[in-house]
Amino acid sequence: MTLLFRKDVGFGFIYFPIVATAIWAWWCAAKMTDRYLAAAAATANQTASQSGASEMPDDILVRRADLSSAADAAAYVAMLDMYSRDPLGDGKPLDDDVRARIVPALIEHPTTLIWLAFDGDRPVGVITAFRGFSSFKARPLVNIHDIAVAPEMRGMGIGKALLAAAEQHARETGCCRLTLEVLENNPARAVYESAGYHQAAYAPEAGGALFYTKPLD
Numbered sequence: 296m297t298l299l300f301r302k303d304v305g306f307g308f309i310y311f312p313i314v315a316t317a318i319w320a321w322w323c324a325a326k327m328t329d330r331y332l333a334a335a336a337a338t339a340n341q342t343a344s345q346s347g348a349s350e351m352p353d354d355i356l357v358r359r360a361d362l363s364s365a366a367d368a369a370a371y372v373a374m375l376d377m378y379s380r381d382p383l384g385d386g387k388p389l390d391d392d393v394r395a396r397i398v399p400a401l402i403e404h405p406t407t408l409i410w411l412a413f414d415g416d417r418p419v420g421v422i423t424a425f426r427g428f429s430s431f432k433a434r435p436l437v438n439i440h441d442i443a444v445a446p447e448m449r450g451m452g453i454g455k456a457l458l459a460a461a462e463q464h465a466r467e468t469g470c471c472r473l474t475l476e477v478l479e480n481n482p483a484r485a486v487y488e489s490a491g492y493h494q495a496a497y498a499p500e501a502g503g504a505l506f507y508t509k510p511l512d
Contacts, residue, residue, distance in 0.1 A: 351452035360409035368398045370418035378443035420444040420453045432471040439475035458490045
């Protein structure tokens with residue numbers, strides 16, 4: 296089975312075997328997850344003792360991900376699994392079924408936008424975003440669906456760098472705004488607010504916007 300990418304996705308015309316890429320990504324991601332857990336455990340005490348945010352290390356690289364690359368696909372699944380395990384994520388590892396399906400599903404989805412942050416060759420941050428549309432503005436927007444940074448790397452400005460990369464893309468592609476959702480008690484709210492995000496309000500008398508969901512399975 297092959298898939299044709301549109302040029303506006305940013306990867307050019309690429310043909311590749313989806314199934315092989317997904318299996319390879321699943322295996323590599325499992326190995327990366329073990330590395331993350333070990334690194335987080337080894338640095339937990341040091342991270343907990345730090346106060347305030349420090350400058351992002353010079354060797355951190357933030358870039359768009361190419362999910363047709365087995366290395367990027369594995370890095371993405373490992374970061375998503377890390378986020379899923381977090382108490383402010385899903386509180387548990389990704390299901391094996393999700394691990395197998397996520398990369399092909401994101402490749403197939405027409406508006407997927409992924410950014411990864413790397414410390415050397417080790418992924419340490421991720422944004423999953425999707426291009427949406429504002430009917431009132433008649434312009435596109437970017438919705439940040441997931442943003443996560445490895446626990447041992449938090450407080451170093453990596454989250455802000457990921458947000459800046461998404462914002463740059465949104466501006467360059469004529470979007471009217473960026474959106475994201477955040478849990479009420481998530482300390483990352485301070486990072487988002489310092490980057491210019493705030494609770495959405497469209498008519499002052501109507502109050503702030505709330506995020507509702509209706510699970511279908």
